[in-house]
Amino acid sequence: MRISIAAVTGILVQGISLAAGLRILQSNDDGWADFYIRHLNDKLRELHHEVVLVAPPNNQSVPTVFYDDPINGPLQDMVGSRLGPCQHNSCEEGGPMNHNQSRPDLNWVNGHPMHAMQYGIESIVPDLWNGTKPELVINGPNKGNVIWPWLQRIPNAITAAYASAHYGIPAISFAYGSRNGNWSSWNTAKRPRNSRTYVGLVARLLGELQETHEAGKGLLPPDTYLNVNFPPLSATCKEVEDFQWVLAGFAPRGFLDPVPAVEWCGKQTLPSEYKTLHSGCYISIALGNATSMAILADIVAQRNLINRLGSILSCLPAEKRQ
Ligand SMILES: *[C@@H]1O[C@H](CO)[C@@H](O)[C@H](O)[C@H]1NC(C)=O
Ligand SMILES: *[C@@H]1O[C@H](CO)[C@@H](O)[C@H](O)[C@H]1NC(C)=O
Ligand SMILES: *[C@@H]1O[C@H](CO)[C@@H](O)[C@H](O)[C@H]1NC(C)=O
Ligand SMILES: *[C@@H]1O[C@H](CO)[C@@H](O)[C@H](O)[C@H]1NC(C)=O
Ligand SMILES: *[C@@H]1O[C@H](CO)[C@@H](O)[C@H](O)[C@H]1NC(C)=O
Numbered sequence: 001m002r003i004s005i006a007a008v009t010g011i012l013v014q015g016i017s018l019a020a021g022l023r024i025l026q027s028n029d030d031g032w033a034d035f036y037i038r039h040l041n042d043k044l045r046e047l048h049h050e051v052v053l054v055a056p057p058n059n060q061s062v063p064t065v066f067y068d069d070p071i072n073g074p075l076q077d078m079v080g081s082r083l084g085p086c087q088h089n090s091c092e093e094g095g096p097m098n099h100n101q102s103r104p105d106l107n108w109v110n111g112h113p114m115h116a117m118q119y120g121i122e123s124i125v126p127d128l129w130n131g132t133k134p135e136l137v138i139n140g141p142n143k144g145n146v147i148w149p150w151l152q153r154i155p156n157a158i159t160a161a162y163a164s165a166h167y168g169i170p171a172i173s174f175a176y177g178s179r180n181g182n183w184s185s186w187n188t189a190k191r192p193r194n195s196r197t198y199v200g201l202v203a204r205l206l207g208e209l210q211e212t213h214e215a216g217k218g219l220l221p222p223d224t225y226l227n228v229n230f231p232p233l234s235a236t237c238k239e240v241e242d243f244q245w246v247l248a249g250f251a252p253r254g255f256l257d258p259v260p261a262v263e264w265c266g267k268q269t270l271p272s273e274y275k276t277l278h279s280g281c282y283i284s285i286a287l288g289n290a291t292s293m294a295i296l297a298d299i300v301a302q303r304n305l306i307n308r309l310g311s312i313l314s315c316l317p318a319e320k321r322q
């Protein structure tokens with residue numbers, strides 16, 4: 001009985017919430033008390049989204065081969081109780097998971113980012129939202145760009161693909177050039193300057209996706225995830241308006257190789273993420289296939305995304321021969 005009421009409530013809430021805001025599960029691999037994830041959390045709430053944050057208690061951004069088959073394989077057992085406090089003394093020692101006592105929407109799970117995602121989707125979010133699922137997963141913004149060949153090893157991207165492939169929840173991974181990396185705590189007085197720009201860029205993309213979203217469909221094509229990389233800021237590339245958005249591909253052979261894909265910008269290929277990030281003030285957006293992780297989503301899905309984001313997408317300037 002309880003379940004059926006929850007399911008009905010879920011449908012109603014979903015119908016209404018698309019106009020007003022989205023139900024978002026937020027995570028990262030830099031830790032739940034990292035400045036950037038909290039700054040974005042504030043911004044998303046300000047934009048009237050409902051957000052539950054579930055992330056590891058400390059920095060887990062180390063490239064990992066923890067899972068042989070991260071998307072399809074079983075999860076390893078979760079790490080047990082914490083032996084010390086969370087990063088920046090943001091929690092006390094002990095317990096496998098907990099939340100901010102005055103903000104139950106701010107949670108940590110003592111494990112790999114994949115555990116945080118799993119517990120978030122399967123237990124924390126349903127408890128807080130009467131059994132309804134998130135409509136979107138957002139990871140980051142995370143320190144350090146995530147491009148081939150790190151795609152399959154950096155948790156920020158893996159957990160996004162996992163949310164989409166396992167749970168059918170559209171997911172986006174955001175990462176920024178680590179030259180700007182800043183390990184400030186959520187409550188720092190010295191706010192890292194680049195965060196305002198990155199948070200503004202996330203809001204810009206999200207607004208565009210919401211605006212072009214068709215009722216009854218997911219926010220992204222089924223079984224896909226977005227891997228979005230922001231370049232480091234510079235003197236001429238520092239405000240939200242300075243950036244251009246470029247549809248990019250994962251380059252499995254070489255960093256600079258164009259990737260055979262959809263016809264776009266006068267070619268049958270997409271520029272690689274690396275090339276895009278090294279061409280100036282360009283953000284790379286790559287639409288990944290969530291079930292096979294390391295390959296791009298098919299042409300139909302790419303077309304769908306181009307139709308949706310057409311008004312913000314740009315092409316790179318004519319590519320020079322290497
Ligand atoms: C977080 O982990 C990454 C990858 O291991 C490392 O490069 C970085 O220095 C760590 N940051 C902190 C604050 O420990
Ligand atoms: C917990 O929430 C309170 C109230 O919003 C806030 O003042 C505090 O900084 C938060 N602490 C952490 C670690 O999230
Ligand atoms: C969940 O149910 C409670 C109690 O009925 C209600 O106050 C709250 O708004 C509901 N939340 C969602 C996300 O449906
Ligand atoms: C983060 O950035 C701010 C502003 O640029 C700076 O004052 C602060 O020292 C940095 N903190 C760390 C831990 O790097
Ligand atoms: C993802 O890849 C699998 C295996 O190649 C394929 O069957 C499926 O259609 C692809 N899905 C998308 C959305 O690209």
